[in-house]
Amino acid sequence: MSEIVTRFPPSPTGHLHLGGARTALFNFLFARHNRGKFILRFEDTDKERSKEEYVDSIIEALNWLGLHWDEGPYFQSKRLEIYEEYAKRLYSEGKAYYCECSKEELEAKRKAQLERGIKPHYDGTCREKGLPPGSGRALRIKIPEEITEIVFEDLLRGKIVFPPDEVDDFILLRSDGTPTYQFAVVIDDLTMGVTHVIRGDDHISNTPKQLMIYQALGAKPPQFAHIPMVLGPDGARLSKRHGARSILEYREEGYLPQAVLNYLARLGWGYGDQEYFNLKELIEKFDLSRVNLSPARFDPEKMLAFNAYWIKTLDSSEILKHLKPFLKSYPIEKYSEEYLKTILEGVKPRVKTLKEMAEMIDFYLLEEIELDEKAKEKYLTPKIKSLLERLIIDLDSLSFDDEKKLEEEFRALAEESGVKLKDLAQAVRVALTGKTISPPLFEVIKNLGKERVRIRLKKALEFIN
């Protein structure tokens, strides 16, 4: 059996968003699972809207997700001669013809047809004119009259049948000589040896047109698998409002690529009761037969939950790698890699994003911490003053290396003073971290070390006075 080849063909008219990323993921997984090839190709024949910056951002997003391609990126804009060649062939074989109808005329006719309640169609004005190529003329496919129905076997949905009037003599080459989407995809997929086209089901109705091109070319079409679209939380098409934001924005917000990937994979695909998968597992377990057919809504909350899961599950070294960009405002060069990894342990189960994580560990990294207003008013009270003083005096006798002992020592101190550990702990927590919420106190004390603890306790006392 020949090698399986899939491709992801974004048009660089916008950033990579969730829907596109999922399509890329499914194509990537299918190729990898079958030890095939995954191609990246930019469909940039729309000169007006295609932008270089989008090419860059799409590439960056794919790399960030770890969706590496084996071939490409190709650019349709650089393959114009190829399309021309095939176009010429169709023209010379009488399977395509030139058309001189103006856009305005066509638009008017389309409107009229729509109003009359019939399916908009090119009326064939130029079909039999035998026009030679010329400026301002577009090349149209000549759909054979004997077509009765157009059928194809979708890998996921089985047989899909279209009535013959579903396709008209659509345009292959625009009047400026550039190929339309329909023509370019077909020629590209054909010449690149694409065997499986996995794309959103919004392309189902494009398929008959593309099949007509394959037929005119006498070529064998690839296999098609139309996956359901990703909708916004409200069930409407994904838009700027919800998930159409760039994948890179999620990176900015503190999402891990593992989480985004895992979440995306579970949108329209399931594997028994398993929820969490890393890339390797996805490659192992992914197969088209388990893809759902109904459109899936994007649920930001669930993606957040997945992110929290991966943050607490992944090794601290892996987390640290992704966290570093969020640590820019802290003097992290003062701390060893080991130290940074150690302090992450306590915060991992407490945050949902890397951004939150960076905020939560600030007291470990900053020389001077700021005490939260409400926190200090509530917990750093005169009542606790003598206890803190006592603590400072006792500092040298505390077991800074051992969380368990430290806790016992604190318990003893609290009991002796007739204070609940709870109250003592909160006061110390505020003194050391500036906040009422933090990793476990004794872990904090241990990681902070005696000197920083001393300084911060003194600061807290100053505040009480």
Added chain:
RNA sequence: GCCCCCAUCGUCUAGUGGACUAGGAUACUGGCCUCUCACGCCAGAGACACGGGUUCGAAUCCCGUUGGGGGCGCCA
């Protein structure tokens, strides 16, 4: 308007004619754990869109209705 696709808890899903008192995840509620907040654990509430068939038996198969989505460009 015409054509196409789809239909299980709010959401993502498991389920491929009997193992279904319909399972898991997330979100929600209550409890446990506890130095805070989380995590974790336990419990609860919550769905087969509707109507007809087929069958000894339908969430599962067929038809229709309804609902949702998509397409009908010299956009992709």
